Amino acid sequence: MHWAEFLFQGKRYGHLTSNIAESLNSWLLDAREKPILALFEQVRHQLMKWFDLRRKLETTTAGILVSKVAIQIRLAMAKARRYRCIASTETQFEVRSTITGGEYRVNIDTKTCSCKSWQMTGIPCSHALSVILSLEKDPQEYTEQFYTLEFYRNTYVNPIFHPLTYVDITAAGPYHQLQDNNDPDDTTVNDSSDSENNLMPPNTRRPPGRPKKKRIQTAADELDEDGNIQVRQIHHCRRCGETGHSKRTCREAI
Numbered sequence: 250m251h252w253a254e255f256l257f258q259g260k261r262y263g264h265l266t267s268n269i270a271e272s273l274n275s276w277l278l279d280a281r282e283k284p285i286l287a288l289f290e291q292v293r294h295q296l297m298k299w300f301d302l303r304r305k306l307e308t309t310t311a312g313i314l315v316s317k318v319a320i321q322i323r324l325a326m327a328k329a330r331r332y333r334c335i336a337s338t339e340t341q342f343e344v345r346s347t348i349t350g351g352e353y354r355v356n357i358d359t360k361t362c363s364c365k366s367w368q369m370t371g372i373p374c375s376h377a378l379s380v381i382l383s384l385e386k387d388p389q390e391y392t393e394q395f396y397t398l399e400f401y402r403n404t405y406v407n408p409i410f411h412p413l414t415y416v417d418i419t420a421a422g423p424y425h426q427l428q429d430n431n432d433p434d435d436t437t438v439n440d441s442s443d444s445e446n447n448l449m450p451p452n453t454r455r456p457p458g459r460p461k462k463k464r465i466q467t468a469a470d471e472l473d474e475d476g477n478i479q480v481r482q483i484h485h486c487r488r489c490g491e492t493g494h495s496k497r498t499c500r501e502a503i
Contacts, residue, residue: 276295277292278462280292280295293409296409297409300405300408300409303404303405304402304405307398307401307402310398312389312398313389313390313397313398313399314389314392314396314397314398315396315397315398315401318372318392318396319389321372322372322373322378322388322389322392325373325374325375325378326375326378326382326388328375329375329376329378329379329382330379331346331347331348332344332345332346332347332353332375332376332379333345333347333379334355334379334380334383340356340357340358340359341354341355341356341358342354342355342356342357342380343355344376344379344380353376355367355376355377355380357377357380357381357384357391360373360377360391360393362374362376362377364376371392371393371395371396372392372393372396373388373391373392377391486499486501488501488503489501489503
């Protein structure tokens, strides 16, 4: 896992979880029991609430970055004080720790560091921050653009409207047409209900068994809050007292 993460050439943005999908999936437990149109409407309403909430989160944030990333950089700047940097060129530097003696290579032009943290997260690491601070530059300007307030606000700038928002509610609708067809002198026949273009529901068959509502457990679920593997309960055979089998499958000689 960590070997693949270390050699991955793309950008993971500091996230290796599926929390967004899991949050939506847990919220859909009640909604998915409804008919398809009611399900879509409930999903649309929930997305409207989420979009409205996130539009208001960063309205008072100062600077150019979202508050979470700005706080992360501010905390890393305190750690950056323990490093000493030496310039190789105008953009390439060698950074050394005064405590551990570790050496790191930083290139502020390509936004890379030999620790690979800058490349993976898009946020300057403490080694890069020591160089940026020595140059008296603003660390927020060396962060990837998708962490800026502009990108964040553009994510939720498009509103979600009702499906019939652009339908003229003042125009004559089916109800008015029905009233007009009640004229006894009108000999026209409205056979729109027999049209072959009407969309009918598909033929479905409920599969056997009770529908699953819990997601499939993964290897990450076996870890506790500190990242350690949780020890499962060990069951002992009530016949011989050994582990690894039960009384029903016990073949030990007594």
